Amino acid sequence: MLDLxxxxxxxxxxxxxxxSVLxxxxxxxxxxxDPAFMRVMNEVREMLQQVFGTENEMTLACxxxxxAGAEMLMDNLVEPGDACLIGVNGVFGGRLTDKARRAGGVVTNLHADWGQSFSRTLIKEKVAELKPKIVCFVHAETSTGTLQPFEGLADAVHEHGGLLVMDCVTSLAGRPVELDAxxxxxxxxxxxxxxxxxxxLSPVSLSERAMEKVRSRKTKPNSWYLDLNLVGNYWSGSRAYHHxxxxxxxxALHEALRLVLEEGLEVRYARHRRVHERLKAGLETRGFRYASDPEWTLPMLNLVSIPDRVDDEAAVRKRLLLDHHLEIGGGLGALAGKCWRIGLMGHGATDEAVDRILAGLDAVL
Amino acid sequence: MLDLxxxxxxxxxxxxxxxSVLxxxxxxxxxxxDPAFMRVMNEVREMLQQVFGTENEMTLACxxxxxAGAEMLMDNLVEPGDACLIGVNGVFGGRLTDKARRAGGVVTNLHADWGQSFSRTLIKEKVAELKPKIVCFVHAETSTGTLQPFEGLADAVHEHGGLLVMDCVTSLAGRPVELDAxxxxxxxxxxxxxxxxxxxLSPVSLSERAMEKVRSRKTKPNSWYLDLNLVGNYWSGSRAYHHxxxxxxxxALHEALRLVLEEGLEVRYARHRRVHERLKAGLETRGFRYASDPEWTLPMLNLVSIPDRVDDEAAVRKRLLLDHHLEIGGGLGALAGKCWRIGLMGHGATDEAVDRILAGLDAVL
Known part of the structure; x- marks a missing residue:
């Protein structure tokens, strides 16, 4: 047997x-x-709707x-020649750009320094200028620990017939996500x-406005596996076999969602904030500095500058992992070698975890 | 908690x-x-190589x-304008055709009645005529319970610079699959x-010849998620993060493969054959007839004609499922309502399973 x-x-x-999730x-x-699995799917959808803050019928686990969820949205929502506006302030905006282009989109990027977010004014100006069919930003950039607010953007996007698309990979169930609002x-x-x-799995959710676009496409999406006109029939409606x-x-997702809702979303968000403050205080006491915009620092993903006194940051992470069984993340892309990414996510957002992380850093540095 | x-x-x-897999x-x-996960991936690859009968370095779990595995191959191996020859004698050849076309392939289909396989002569004639870049058949059609032999086809395909591609979804680890031979x-x-x-997960394997084509593509594949030039670097070589x-x-796959090799491939194939014969004898005693070509009937997937005396075949399957907790499959596509598909696969290919299936049918019919 596996020795892990x-x-x-x-x-x-x-x-x-x-x-209980395991x-x-x-x-x-x-x-x-099996009808019993259809019940599981229905309950997964209902619980995902609550966590996404939506009544979207087309809510499912890709x-x-x-x-794959990112690609499902790009592949189905972008038609060849569609103008797309995609924010890039970290790795994942760049990946969305690649996916949108493979789907035939004509992408304009809005760039910001990694660790910074975009102002509402700037986004709205660019939307008014380009009138894009797809406007896509990353709510919580996993590569930079930075939040991009989504409030107040939709009207400008919808005014020109566009769709507002959100990557909430790292934020969902850790801080508010309110698709409908x-x-x-x-x-x-x-x-x-x-x-x-x-x-x-990748939870995805699409509004009726988005599904209208999917249903009225003139060309098939690139992907059969992720084709929402086919996958959607399995998750809802006719229940036709797809894959x-x-x-x-x-x-597992069913149980994970049950635990999230049992705790309560507001309580869960508050726990993530509180535990983040504890880590931040402990790190700052030790002389660490955050590399993300202080106003928009994510609670669940802490981007920390590697101190000058650290010669070999990979060796530090290796010692933490092998000697202390503690995994923290290195920097990604432009931040490789410059930052660490410390996650306090979901079941891992606890006071004990913070103390373990700080003790580990103390022991290794 | 889930009540299943x-x-x-x-x-x-x-x-x-x-x-032990659960x-x-x-x-x-x-x-x-994690280096411990890299070890798991390496061992999964080594065990998959044995089960696929190959030394292909590019062997991984998609x-x-x-x-998704089917789409990974079509997306990476088919370049826009490539002539493809795809056999359709069931549902899955049709799906491959759809995927190859989405990848830009110019597909010619070879058709056979559902439940029949293609003769080597016919395939070679068509290959000589079309000189296709991609030749694709389904080794074990899950929708028809029919085997398509692959021995003796490669030279004809390679002679014209083509690649021979195989769907072995249902055959792998149940009857011989010998990619290299x-x-x-x-x-x-x-x-x-x-x-x-x-x-x-979807185990996939590509020869060096196939990977040369992937590496020398002039255009990116449709899919970022399934792009073998990116996924391959994570499973092998640089270990660069992809998804x-x-x-x-x-x-789970690691443990499943360990069990397969512990039993031994030849012993496992023989078990599938023996248990199939037991089911076949029991079904024929009861007046059932197989709907697949007798010469090429699959041991692990038994395509049985629904007797005339059965009015409502869906009700029969529902009673088997709900009263006897026994799942058998309905017919797919052109065979819906005409056939049942009875699986004796892997851990389910046992004498006890055969007796349970026959007793269930006796009780319900």
């Missing part, structure tokens, strides 16, 4: 998984067309990790961040 | 999952860049179900058939 180490997961994800994951498999037309997330479920769903992963 | 029924899974998949699935999650350039499978692992792998599903 136990890790304290405080990188950019996966996050620690509660025992237990649900390991339940005996049932068929993907059968791949977060990057903010007028977001489509969003995708991942299971392995603040939902504290293993990686393998074999990852049954056990959906069991 | 226990089912005896004898449809077209998922198949029953052994307890246990592996439910192990605490670790990071997708992060989606079997349909047969000269197959690329193949994909699923975890939820004869590997007896829950659905969620967050479904960590726990890979734990």
């Amino acid at each position: 180490p136990t890790r304290h997961l405080h990188g950019p994800g996966p996050s620690p998984v509660p025992p 237990e649900a994951l390991g339940q005996p498999c049932i068929g993907h067309m 059968s791949g990790t977060g990057s 903010w007028g977001v037309d489509a969003a995708y997330s991942g299971t392995q961040k603040c939902l504290s479920c293993p990686p393998g 074999t769903a990852p049954v056990n992963m959906n069991f | 029924p226990t089912r005896h899974l004898h449809g077209p998949g998922p198949s029953p999952v052994p307890p 246990e592996a699935l439910g192990q605490p999650c670790i990071g997708h860049m 992060s989606g179900t079997g349909s 047969w000269g197959v350039d690329a193949a994909y499978s699923g975890t939820q058939k004869c590997l007896s692992c829950p659905p969620g 967050t792998a479904p960590v726990n599903m890979n734990f």
Whole structure:
């Protein structure tokens, strides 16, 4: 049998998984067309709607990790020649750009320094200028620990017939996500961040306005596997067989969502904020500085500048992992070697975790 | 917590999952860049190589179900304008055609009646005529229970610079699959058939010849998520982060593969054949007839004509499921309402399972 180490997961994800989610994951498999599995899917959808803050019928768990959910939205929402406006202030905006281009989109990027977010005024100006069909920003940039507010953007986007699309991979269930209140037309997330479920599924949600565009496409999307006109019929409506769903992963997501709603979303958000403040205070006492915009620092993903006294940052992370079973993340892309990313996500956002992280850093540095 | 029924899974998949695979699935999650997970990936690759009968370096578990693996191959191997020859003698050849066309392929189909396979002579004639870049057949058609032999085809395909591609979703680990001996350039499978692992991953393997084509593409593949030039770097070589792998599903696949090799491939194939003969004898005694070509009937997927005396075949399957917790499959596509598909796959290919299926049919009919 596999001989696996136990890790304290405080990188950019996966996050620690509660025992009952692992237990649900390991339940005996049932068929993907079994009425009992249809009930699981319905309940997953209902719980996802609550966490996304939406009544969107087209809310489901895409059968791949977060990057598959991103591609599902780009592939279905972007038609060849569509003007797209995509914000890039970290790795994931760049990836969305690549995906939108593969779908045939004509992408204009709005750039900001990594760790900074975009002002509402700037976004609205650019939307008025370009009148894009798709406007896409990353709510919580996992590569920079920075929040991009979405409130107050939708009207400007809708005025020109565009759709507002949100990456909420790292924010969902860790801080407020309100698709309907903010007028977001489509969003995708991942299971392995603040939902504290293993990686393998990508929750997505699309408004009726977005689905109208999907249904009236003139060309098929690039992907058959992610084609929402086909996948949607399996998750809702006719229940027509499309692909074999990852049954056990959906069991796990069901339990993860149950735990989220049992705790309560507001309580959960407050816990993430409180635990983040504890980590921040401990890090600042030790002379660490945050590299993300102080106004928009994410609670669940802490971007910390690596102090000058650290010669070999990879060796530090390796010692934390191998000697202390503590995983923290290195910098990604432009921030590689310059920053660490410390995750306090979902089941991992606890006072004990903060103390363990600080003790680990004290021991290694 | 989820209240799930226990089912005896004898449809077209998922198949029953052994307890130790469920246990592996439910192990605490670790990071997708953790050296311990790299070891898991290496061992998964080595074991997949044995099961695929190949030394292909590019052998990995694609992060989606079997349909994602099919799409990974079509997306990466087909360049816009490429002539493709795809056999259609069931549902899955049709789906491959759709995927190849979305990738820009110019597809010619070779058709056979559902339940029949193609003669080597016919395939070679068509290859000589069309000189296709991609030649693709379904080794074990899950919709018809029919085997398509692959021996003796590769030379004709390679002579014209083409690649031979195989769907072995339902055959892998249930009857011989010999990529290297047969000269197959690329193949994909699923975890939820004869590997007896829950659905969620798609084992794929590509020869060096196929990877040369992938590396020398003039255009990017449609999909970023399935782009083998990116995914390949994570599974092999530089280990560069691409997407967050479904960590726990890979734990389960690791254990499922370990069990397959512990039993031994030849012993496992023989078990599938023997148990199939037992079912066939029992069904024929009861007056059932097979709808697949007798010469090429699959052992793990039994296509049975629904007797005239059965008025409402869906009601029969529903009673088997709800009263006897026994899942068998209905007909798919052109065979809907005409046939049942009875699976004896992996952990579910046992004498006890055969007796349970026959007793269930006796009780309900």
